[in-house]
Amino acid sequence: MREFMAITKALSDPNRVRVLLALRHGELCVCQITEMFGLATSTISKHLSILSQAGLILSRKDGRWMYYKLPGKSAPVAVREAIDWVEQSLADDPQAVADAKLLKRILKQDPTELCKRQCGR
Numbered sequence: 141m142r143e144f145m146a147i148t149k150a151l152s153d154p155n156r157v158r159v160l161l162a163l164r165h166g167e168l169c170v171c172q173i174t175e176m177f178g179l180a181t182s183t184i185s186k187h188l189s190i191l192s193q194a195g196l197i198l199s200r201k202d203g204r205w206m207y208y209k210l211p212g213k214s215a216p217v218a219v220r221e222a223i224d225w226v227e228q229s230l231a232d233d234p235q236a237v238a239d240a241k242l243l244k245r246i247l248k249q250d251p252t253e254l255c256k257r258q259c260g261r
Contacts, residue, residue: 161240172254173208191208
């Protein structure tokens with residue numbers, strides 16, 4: 141039951157669902173996610189933490205940067221089914237479509253420069 145409750149909590153926020161949908165396109169740096177949502181880095185980090193605790197995303201650190209991606213086929217069945225359900229249910233959602241277009245523009249930017257600009261470094 142604990143796994144189920146963590147997943148449902150993670151999916152109860154629209155921004156967290158949007159992050160999951162964005163990650164269908166591949167691994168993203170936290171700076172790219174922050175740029176996409178226009179929220180404070182601390183807010184994005186909290187959302188990512190909740191998604192991670194539920195097992196819905198995986199993270200890795202590369203130097204100063206954090207990267208996130210969807211889990212693979214080795215993820216628990218409940219996690220894989222939740223992600224599939226989100227993707228199938230919202231594939232044609234106007235917000236998801238707009239986010240995909242925005243993400244394409246963000247992915248054309250140099251992630252190092254994007255991160256430096258956000259961190260003021």
